[in-house]
Amino acid sequence: IFGGLKVSPGAIPWQVSIQVKPKGSTGPFKHICGGVLIQGCWVLTAGHCIQKNMNMQVVMGSLALSNVESSTQTIEVERAIVHENYRETPTAVYNDIALLKLRNTNGRCANETQFVKTACLPEGQLPDGMECKISGWGATEESDYGTNHLLEANVLLISQEKCSEPVVYGRAVDNTMFCAGHLQGGVDSCQGDSGGPLTCQQNSTHVIYGLVSWGDQCGKKNKPGVYTRVTRFLDWIKATIQANP
Ligand code: 4AZ
Numbered sequence: 376i377f378g379g380l381k382v383s384p385g386a387i388p389w390q391v392s393i394q395v396k397p398k399g400s401t402g403p404f405k406h407i408c409g410g411v412l413i414q415g416c417w418v419l420t421a422g423h424c425i426q427k428n429m430n431m432q433v434v435m436g437s438l439a440l441s442n443v444e445s446s447t448q449t450i451e452v453e454r455a456i457v458h459e460n461y462r463e464t465p466t467a468v469y470n471d472i473a474l475l476k477l478r479n480t481n482g483r484c485a486n487e488t489q490f491v492k493t494a495c496l497p498e499g500q501l502p503d504g505m506e507c508k509i510s511g512w513g514a515t516e517e518s519d520y521g522t523n524h525l526l527e528a529n530v531l532l533i534s535q536e537k538c539s540e541p542v543v544y545g546r547a548v549d550n551t552m553f554c555a556g557h558l559q560g561g562v563d564s565c566q567g568d569s570g571g572p573l574t575c576q577q578n579s580t581h582v583i584y585g586l587v588s589w590g591d592q593c594g595k596k597n598k599p600g601v602y603t604r605v606t607r608f609l610d611w612i613k614a615t616i617q618a619n620p
Pocket residue numbers: 563564565566567568569587588589590591592593594599600601
C-alpha cells in the first residue's frame with residue numbers, strides 16, 4: 376500500500392494473508408497475496424494469486440506477519456478454484472477472481488473472534504466518487520518487498536468512463552473491473568496487495584466491493600489501481616461455493 380497507515384487490531388478482521396511454498400519444500404511459507412474471508416471455510420482472492428505446484432495456507436487475525444500473535448489462525452488451503460474466464464494479457468487481467476476452500480477440522484475452518492470475521496458481499500453498484508478502503512502487506516514507497524505490519528488507505532471509486540480515457544487505461548478496462556484511487560497519484564495498492572479487499576459502506580455495513588487486481592506501477596499520476604468488480608461475480612461465487620460443499 377502506497378500512502379497508507381497502520382491498521383488497528385480487529386479493524387479489518389476479514390483480511391487474510393495468502394502464503395505459499397513449493398510442494399515438497401521444507402522451507403517457510405511466504406506471503407504472496409491478500410484475500411478476504413467471506414465464509415468460515417471460504418476465502419476470495421485474485422485469480423492471478425493462484426500458482427501451480429504450491430502448498431498454500433491462509434493466515435488470519437494477524438497484523439504483523441513475522442510475529443507470533445495469539446489472535447492468529449493459520450489454515451491450509453484444500454482447493455483453489457480460479458474463474459474459468461480468467462485471462463491475462465500484456466495490458467490487463469480479466470475475470471481476476473478465485474475462491475480458496477479451507478481445510479476443515481470437525482466441520483469448522485476459521486473460528487470467528489474479535490480479530491477474525493467474514494466480510495459481506497455487495498448488493499449492487501456504488502456511486503462514482505465514493506470513498507472506500509484498501510489494505511494489504513504489499514509494496515510501499517519505502518519497500519518493494521512489502522511491510523510486516525498491515526497497512527490501509529482510503530481511495531475513491533473512479534467512473535468507467537474516466538478510467539477508459541486514453542491517458543488512463545484506454546480500452547484495457549472492461550466491466551469485470553473498475554478503477555479506484557487518486558488520479559493525482561500517491562495513494563494506491565501495489566504488488567503483494569493483490570487479492571486483498573477494497574471495502575465500501577453499503578446499507579451501513581462494510582461490503583467487499585473490489586479485489587486488488589492490477590495497475591501500471593503504483594501511486595503514479597493517472598494510473599489508479601484496478602480492482603476486480605465483485606458485483607459481476609456474485610452468481611459465480613454462490614454457485615462455486617454450492618458446488619463444493
Ligand atoms: C501487482 O503487481 C500490482 N497499483 C497490484 C496492484 C497494482 C499494481 C500492481 C495497483 O500485483
